[in-house]
Amino acid sequence: MTSSTSNIEAVARDICSRQLARHGAHGVELAADVDRYWHCVAAEMEAGWVDDDGNLIPAPDHDEGLRAYRDWCQRHPESRPN
16 A cells, blocks of 8 residues: 555545545535445555545456455444444
């Protein structure tokens, strides 16, 4: 990983925010959606499937993505909302 991913939560939240904003989310709705989905972006980043700009490299298949997300949640239970 690059040095910009040393704080993976901040980077993942930023990528997630930019991606969701492109689809029209804003304000409180955007903040709530970022809280809900940044973990998915973080898992993809740790798996090496998303770069610092949010681009998929290469696009993983659905099952691989789910495995990466479950692995992230298992290793970082404190990062999930209650």
